[in-house]
Amino acid sequence: xxxxxxxxxxxxxxxxxxxxxxxxxxxxxxxxxxxxxxxxxxxxxxxxxxxxxxxxxxxxxxxxxxxxxxxxxxxxxxxxxxxxxxxxxxxxxxxxxxxxxxxxxxxxxxxxxxxxxxxxxxxxxxxxxxxxxxxxxxxxxxxxxxxxxxxxxxxxxxxxxxxxxxxxxxxxxxxxxxxxxxxxxxxxxxxxxxxxxxxxxxxxxxxxxxxxxxxxxxxxxxxxxxxxxxxxxxxxxxxxxxxxxxxxxxxxxxxxxxxxxxxxxxxxxxxxxxxxxxxxxxxxxxxxxxxxxxxxxxxxxxxxxxxxxxxxxxxxxxxxxxxxxxxxxxxxxxxxxxxxxxxxxxxxxxxxxxxxxxxxxxxxxxxxxxxxxxxxxxxxxxxxxxxxxxxxxxxxxxxxxxxxxxxxxxxxxxxxxxxxxxxxxxxxxxxxxxxxxxxxxxxxxxxxxxxxxxxxxxxxxxxxxxxxxxxxxxxxxxxxxxxxxxxxxxx
Amino acid sequence: xxxxxxxxxxxxxxxxxxxxxxxxxxxxxxxxxxxxxxxxxxxxxxxxxxxxxxxxxxxxxxxxxxxxxxxxxxxxxxxxxxxxxxxxxxxxxxxxxxxxxxxxxxxxxxxxxxxxxxxxxxxxxxxxxxxxxxxxxxxxxxxxxxxxxxxxxxxxxxxxxxxxxxxxxxxxxxxxxxxxxxxxxxxxxxxxxxxxxxxxxxxxxxxxxxxxxxxxxxxxxxxxxxxxxxxxxxxxxxxxxxxxxxxxxxxxxxxxxxxxxxxxxxxxxxxxxxxxxxxxxxxxxxxxxxxxxxxxxxxxxxxxxxxxxxxxxxxxxxxxxxxxxxxxxxxxxxxxxxxxxxxxxxxxxxxxxxxxxxxxxxxxxxxxxxxxxxxxxxxxxxxxxxxxxxxxxxxxxxxxxxxxxxxxxxxxxxxxxxxxxxxxxxxxxxxxxxxxxxxxxxxxxxxxxxxxxxxxxxxxxxxxxxxxxxxxxxxxxxxxxxxxxxxxxxx
Numbered sequence: 001x002x003x004x005x006x007x008x009x010x011x012x013x014x015x016x017x018x019x020x021x022x023x024x025x026x027x028x029x030x031x032x033x034x035x036x037x038x039x040x041x042x043x044x045x046x047x048x049x050x051x052x053x054x055x056x057x058x059x060x061x062x063x064x065x066x067x068x069x070x071x072x073x074x075x076x077x078x079x080x081x082x083x084x085x086x087x088x089x090x091x092x093x094x095x096x097x098x099x100x101x102x103x104x105x106x107x108x109x110x111x112x113x114x115x116x117x118x119x120x121x122x123x124x125x126x127x128x129x130x131x132x133x134x135x136x137x138x139x140x141x142x143x144x145x146x147x148x149x150x151x152x153x154x155x156x157x158x159x160x161x162x163x164x165x166x167x168x169x170x171x172x173x174x175x176x177x178x179x180x181x182x183x184x185x186x187x188x189x190x191x192x193x194x195x196x197x198x199x200x201x202x203x204x205x206x207x208x209x210x211x212x213x214x215x216x217x218x219x220x221x222x223x224x225x226x227x228x229x230x231x232x233x234x235x236x237x238x239x240x241x242x243x244x245x246x247x248x249x250x251x252x253x254x255x256x257x258x259x260x261x262x263x264x265x266x267x268x269x270x271x272x273x274x275x276x277x278x279x280x281x282x283x284x285x286x287x288x289x290x291x292x293x294x295x296x297x298x299x300x301x302x303x304x305x306x307x308x309x310x311x312x313x314x315x316x317x318x319x320x321x322x323x324x325x326x327x328x329x330x331x332x333x334x335x336x337x338x339x340x341x342x343x344x345x346x347x348x349x350x351x352x353x354x355x356x357x358x359x360x361x362x363x364x365x366x367x368x369x370x371x372x373x374x375x376x377x378x379x380x381x382x383x384x385x386x387x388x389x390x391x392x393x394x395x396x397x398x399x400x401x402x403x404x405x406x407x408x409x410x411x412x413x414x415x416x417x418x419x420x421x422x423x424x425x426x427x428x429x430x431x432x433x434x435x436x437x438x439x440x441x442x443x444x445x446x447x448x449x450x451x452x453x454x455x456x457x458x459x460x461x462x463x464x465x466x467x468x469x470x471x472x473x474x475x476x477x478x479x480x481x482x483x484x485x486x487x488x489x490x491x
Numbered sequence: 492x493x494x495x496x497x498x499x500x501x502x503x504x505x506x507x508x509x510x511x512x513x514x515x516x517x518x519x520x521x522x523x524x525x526x527x528x529x530x531x532x533x534x535x536x537x538x539x540x541x542x543x544x545x546x547x548x549x550x551x552x553x554x555x556x557x558x559x560x561x562x563x564x565x566x567x568x569x570x571x572x573x574x575x576x577x578x579x580x581x582x583x584x585x586x587x588x589x590x591x592x593x594x595x596x597x598x599x600x601x602x603x604x605x606x607x608x609x610x611x612x613x614x615x616x617x618x619x620x621x622x623x624x625x626x627x628x629x630x631x632x633x634x635x636x637x638x639x640x641x642x643x644x645x646x647x648x649x650x651x652x653x654x655x656x657x658x659x660x661x662x663x664x665x666x667x668x669x670x671x672x673x674x675x676x677x678x679x680x681x682x683x684x685x686x687x688x689x690x691x692x693x694x695x696x697x698x699x700x701x702x703x704x705x706x707x708x709x710x711x712x713x714x715x716x717x718x719x720x721x722x723x724x725x726x727x728x729x730x731x732x733x734x735x736x737x738x739x740x741x742x743x744x745x746x747x748x749x750x751x752x753x754x755x756x757x758x759x760x761x762x763x764x765x766x767x768x769x770x771x772x773x774x775x776x777x778x779x780x781x782x783x784x785x786x787x788x789x790x791x792x793x794x795x796x797x798x799x800x801x802x803x804x805x806x807x808x809x810x811x812x813x814x815x816x817x818x819x820x821x822x823x824x825x826x827x828x829x830x831x832x833x834x835x836x837x838x839x840x841x842x843x844x845x846x847x848x849x850x851x852x853x854x855x856x857x858x859x860x861x862x863x864x865x866x867x868x869x870x871x872x873x874x875x876x877x878x879x880x881x882x883x884x885x886x887x888x889x890x891x892x893x894x895x896x897x898x899x900x901x902x903x904x905x906x907x908x909x910x911x912x913x914x915x916x917x918x919x920x921x922x923x924x925x926x927x928x929x930x931x932x933x934x935x936x937x938x939x940x941x942x943x944x945x946x947x948x949x950x951x952x953x954x955x956x957x958x959x960x961x962x963x964x965x966x967x968x969x970x971x972x973x974x975x976x977x978x979x980x981x982x
Contacts, residue, residue, distance in 0.1 A: 012536050012540075015532055015533040015535075015536035015537070016533070016536060016537065016540070018514075018529060018530070018532075018533035019510045019511065019514050019533050019534075019537060020510065022513070022514050022517055022530075023509075023510050023513050023514065026513055026517060030521070030715065031730060032711060032712050032713060032714060032715055032730060033712060034710070034712035034713040034729065034730070035713060035714075035726075035727075035729050035730030037729070038509060038727060038729035038730065039509070039513075039729075039730070041506050041509075042506040042507070042509035042510050043510075044506075045503050045506035045507060046506070046507065046510060049503075049507075219525070220523060221523050221524060221525035222523060222525040222526060223523060223526075224521065224523055236526075236529060238525065238526050238528070238529035238530075239522060239523060239525070239526030239529065239530070
């Protein structure tokens, strides 16, 4: 049966990607620096091999034949997901893929020095090359998929999502978010705020982190916690490798990071065992993935009831201090402070950073804007959304993110889609199971069971709209997110 | 050029094996147990892929064409080494390879319980299956290589080595070793011996180990030290992953283990950068590899001058105690004590364990002995060589090693070849550079430079005989080993 032949092919791919994922984790956590060149070559060889395997001409025949076979409904979805990965890997000419990879490496490499030097002029020609190739790729993808150019890139990260929907969604956000930010700042201005006093020993931060991961149901028989310069959730779903970075002066940084990554990790660990080796058994989309990390970090961990549970743990690990009082911690963890840097942004201002990037990348890809106009547009939108300018300060403006340096256009919306999905999930869960406050206080397991039943176990067996509709009783909608922010920040 | 096509093929193989080596290390050191099944599948997929790539029919044409090409002398050797790996992977029918793999896994798996239960009868049928398939493989290899059956297995680990040479070499050892063992025991009987008193904190053992590795020139930019249940030297030559196991009551166990593995590691780290990705740039043989670990552990680390350097380090890490006196430590580290277990054996009795296994495995493979006769033969040879019986105690007799359980016949001689080569290298080095005592006291770097120049940099560019002849001024010869033992243990 051709379906089985395809399954075998993709299972083999899964196994090879397993080796790549573990070696990628090792590279970030364990590898001595002198091993980097050989590792990069080895990872490159694997990437080429995996790409070549998808180019195997036999696959086209298998896909054609499998469509005629009598399949279960789940096998039909599985076939569609395999086909999606296969089309994704084969719709671009090899020369273009190679050129993009080269230009991307060059631009990203240079960016590491150009950003700290605030050197927009030095960056521009490299970025123009990346943009030019990304536009070509978008055109090729658009033609193959029958989508607009930007949508064809978005499709890689958020299958089924379209920019007209994002325009509506973000249009709604834009109508109330800037006002909300000002209101919240006004409200918070007079609030007392005690900063916890460090240093916080790294060994203690690590054991606190492990304890909180256990409380959040992380399965240590299928994963571990380590340190890397840029925290991530890697490895494979059978063996999730989560990393963090400790700051001796700030205990919240690693702690909230660990909770965030634990959300990603539990999604991976909760994927259905039966389908795990096939594309259909993998996470639904970047937005759904981010909805789990943000559910854990924002809906759960910054909830006053959760902070009340955290306080005694903090005291046990670092000794008592007034700043660990739950009220104070709750204020600290929900402080809203518009700033220039996305990765430092709080829950309320974060979507502003995303909307800005979305508008710019959409216009760049659709040819409605040129690379050279980026700093000015960035400054303008920052003024509009957060009242902050970046003129002459590109390093904290349009040079701050790594994403575009290697041509990852279409990814940014996932962050805010994740925040919105997380709020929808929290609202639905509370409707069905009782308030999060009660759940956190006395039956945290119910939270994870709900996510397991409604999100994790479905992997990619449902499309995102169906997944969200089925879990939350409504399609993608920012109402719950707005209500969540209003209640937490103005309530 | 076909030679270049072959080089590319083998370089790609090297990169893929890199991923396997790192993931293998991870499996033993970092992986949570729940990840094992997926990891085993991933590693299995890689092994099959690497094997399949060598089966590519294009390779035969490339090899045929490359022989006609104008190559440098090093390229000619490189071609021969590629061809050796290729023939090795292709000379057995696939069905036989699969059957061996299955029977080996089954037997090894069962052995893990049967050995502690001392269950020879339960083990026998499984072992007979493994032996039967290994004999078939030996026949097929023998025919393809024009060697005897046992020699065709030996060839996998010690290219160029033949059993008639081993018979002569071990015949010589047998003529003086059992007598020497008795003499040494007589001499050591009255010697005072103080055991260091633990516990020795693991963190301190680890920092001592790292310090000694640094003293031995281990390059921490291209490798690291971790913990595993069974210590090994893994990873890749650009990133050597060395492991140990700590015993809180016995500081010598991890320390000597680390020194041993550092010998393997420096050989790997010292391989020529230029050839590293090709078979010719890899370690010459298992015996030569073991000669480096045994040079470090036996020739260097158990030398009184080295122990004199170790003593203050031990005191610094664990506090002073009378047992750390260099004289006492030297006696401890050279104590000869015939026992049943190979891996616990001292330098003097170790070859007896190897000769016994060599004789048995040679006769098993050549059909001169049957599996059922193993316990009796083992007991007889243990009586002959070490005066110890194993009747009714197979768990400490013929069931003790993992090697034969999965059909690794032909490996054991490498251990004693390594000890002999190490002694030859030490003798030659001392002739050229001055006594080891002086070198250890004041110019340890000369030791490593000599090994770099004479062994490491040659990788597989020379065959073993030429390598040893060139380095030591003589071919394989046990005289230096005998002199070393006489001098250290009776001198």
